[in-house]
Amino acid sequence: MTNIRWLPQDRIVRYAFGWNPDGDNVWYWRNVHAVYYTSMDLRAYPFDRQSLLVQMEVPEARMGWSGALVNLIPSVTGNAMFTARTGSDQLSGWGVDGVTLTKYSYPLCSQPLAHANGPSAPTDPSPLVPDYMAPLMGEGRAQECAATIGALPDPRASVFYRTSLVAGVVGEPISVSGLNIHIHVRRFWVPFFLMAIFPIVATTWLAFLVFLLPRKDMEARLGAVTGLFLALAAIQFVITGMTPASSYVTALQQLVLCSYVTLILVGLENVMLWWLTIYHKDKAR
Numbered sequence: 679m680t681n682i683r684w685l686p687q688d689r690i691v692r693y694a695f696g697w698n699p700d701g702d703n704v705w706y707w708r709n710v711h712a713v714y715y716t717s718m719d720l721r722a723y724p725f726d727r728q729s730l731l732v733q734m735e736v737p738e739a740r741m742g743w744s745g746a747l748v749n750l751i752p753s754v755t756g757n758a759m760f761t762a763r764t765g766s767d768q769l770s771g772w773g774v775d776g777v778t779l780t781k782y783s784y785p786l787c788s789q790p791l792a793h794a795n796g797p798s799a800p801t802d803p804s805p806l807v808p809d810y811m812a813p814l815m816g817e818g819r820a821q822e823c824a825a826t827i828g829a830l831p832d833p834r835a836s837v838f839y840r841t842s843l844v845a846g847v848v849g850e851p852i853s854v855s856g857l858n859i860h861i862h863v864r865r866f867w868v869p870f871f872l873m874a875i876f877p878i879v880a881t882t883w884l885a886f887l888v889f890l891l892p893r894k895d896m897e898a899r900l901g902a903v904t905g906l907f908l909a910l911a912a913i914q915f916v917i918t919g920m921t922p923a924s925s926y927v928t929a930l931q932q933l934v935l936c937s938y939v940t941l942i943l944v945g946l947e948n949v950m951l952w953w954l955t956i957y958h959k960d961k962a963r
Contacts, residue, residue: 680733680856683715723921723928724870727775728863735856737786738840748855752779771869775862786852787811787827787838791820804837824851874917874930881910882937885944896952903945910937 693708716731736748755777790806797812798805811823833839841849885906888899914934
């Protein structure tokens with residue numbers, strides 16, 4: 679499992695063996711209870727949908743290969759958790775839309791090429807990025823590394839080449855077979871609408887009611903705008919505690935920013951209106 683973050687110490691590991699009485703194949707299953715790392719797109723928060731990833735990879739052995747390859751076959755999925763079903767939510771705050779399985783494969787030598795900043799040191803006895811592969815890294819052709827290794831005079835010298843102890847089995851570059859498990863979920867947005875979006879929108883629209891006050895009553899107008907500004911700041915403290923951290927501005931944060939700008943413009947417009955209709959008129963007299 680390539681994206682496991684940590685394994686709980688009190689996890690219960692379940693497994694079982696079986697066989698098909700009508701054939702010669704056997705099967706084995708086990709569960710893995712773990713905390714996984716997966717990237718999330720929060721630009722539409724709290725109206726976002728996420729594709730949670732659980733990734734499994736099976737690299738081929740470097741030595742002792744007998745010729746058999748791992749063949750991953752995506753098969754059955756399900757939206758329900760393998761736990762005791764009760765009347766409560768299976769995943770609080772989220773709804774599961776579906777689960778998809780996608781298999782993939784890539785040459786193992788392409789992994790360091792795709793992430794390295796430069797070739798390995800010349801004195802490295804087992805270089806991950808040798809000098810003859812540096813052009814592939816610079817040109818973005820990391821997937822061609824398997825053909826490059828196969829064309830070497832002695833490909834067995836590469837750490838990404840596997841050899842077999844069985845006579846007649848030809849060696850080849852090491853490849854990795856993987857399986858992506860995508861769990862598609864959607865966030866339950868109603869609580870966020872009631873706790874954040876509606877108060878922000880209501881506070882912003884209440885600012886336009888100050889235009890119903892007399893134009894001469896500038897203290898009441900600016901006092902109302904200032905009070906709404908402070909109320910929006912208090913709402914923002916609540917939103918900050920419930921908004922996930924991200925490296926970009928989410929939709930909810932954009933709404934807060936627009937509300938601040940609206941309140942500032944309403945306050946400036948009141949001052950400008952008072953200056954044109956009251957103060958400037960009195961000065962003209």
